[in-house]
Amino acid sequence: MLFYxxxxxxxxxxxxxKYLIRAxxxxxxxxxxxxIPLTHIENSGMAGGLFQGYAPLFGVLAxxxxxxxxxFRRTGEMNGALIDCSFGFLVGGAIGNGIDRLLFGQVTDFIxxxxxxxxxxxHAIEIGGLLLIIFGVVRWLKNKR
Numbered sequence: 730m731l732f733y734x735x736x737x738x739x740x741x742x743x744x745x746x747k748y749l750i751r752a753x754x755x756x757x758x759x760x761x762x763x764x765i766p767l768t769h770i771e772n773s774g775m776a777g778g779l780f781q782g783y784a785p786l787f788g789v790l791a792x793x794x795x796x797x798x799x800x801f802r803r804t805g806e807m808n809g810a811l812i813d814c815s816f817g818f819l820v821g822g823a824i825g826n827g828i829d830r831l832l833f834g835q836v837t838d839f840i841x842x843x844x845x846x847x848x849x850x851x852h853a854i855e856i857g858g859l860l861l862i863i864f865g866v867v868r869w870l871k872n873k874r
Contacts (some may be wrong), residue, residue, distance in 0.1 A: 732802070732813040732820075739821025743849040744828060747837040754839070766841045773835040788830030791823040811864045818857030825850030 754760065754769040761767070798820050801807075826848070829836040838846040 731810055732817045735814060735817025736821040736824070739818060739850065739853045740825050740828075743821070743825035743853065746839075746849050747825075747829065750837055750839045759841075767839045768841055768846055770838050770846050771833075771835040772838050772846075788827045791827030791830065794823050795820050795827070807864070807868075809864075811860060811867070815857045815860035815864055818853045818860065820857075822850040822853035822857060825853070 750767075750769050754767075756769050756771060759766060759768040798816050802816060826836050836848065836850075838848045838851070840847045840849075840852070
């Protein structure tokens with residue numbers, strides 16, 4: 730259940746934030762919200778603006794990623810709250826960006842951070858990846874005992 734709650738919350742927050750940015754902020758316009766600098770850009774590639782124009786391909790890859798995670802979860806090899814959280818953030822982020830890529834042919838980014846401009850789905854994927862690493866380390870330590 731935790732997995733699905735996180736997936737739904739990530740998708741809703743991501744898509745709502747992107748809708749608001751697209752609706753009220755012009756492309757390349759920069760503004761500050763609660764002290765956080767934001768700039769509206771549209772990225773038809775992947776992280777860092779690499780492979781511009783391939784958004785539909787990355788959208789399809791996101792679908793396969795989600796199917797893979799759902800299949801992997803069914804095997805029951807990895808279970809527990811930590812892995813459910815990890816997979817929830819990863820899948821929610823993949824679906825959030827996948828929706829943009831498949832519907833609009835590009836992803837709306839707006840959160841300025843060193844190394845680029847990201848969105849909430851990107852941050853969810855980072856959180857999911859970090860939790861997956863923590864899960865792997867904890868599992869390794871338990872098996873080592």
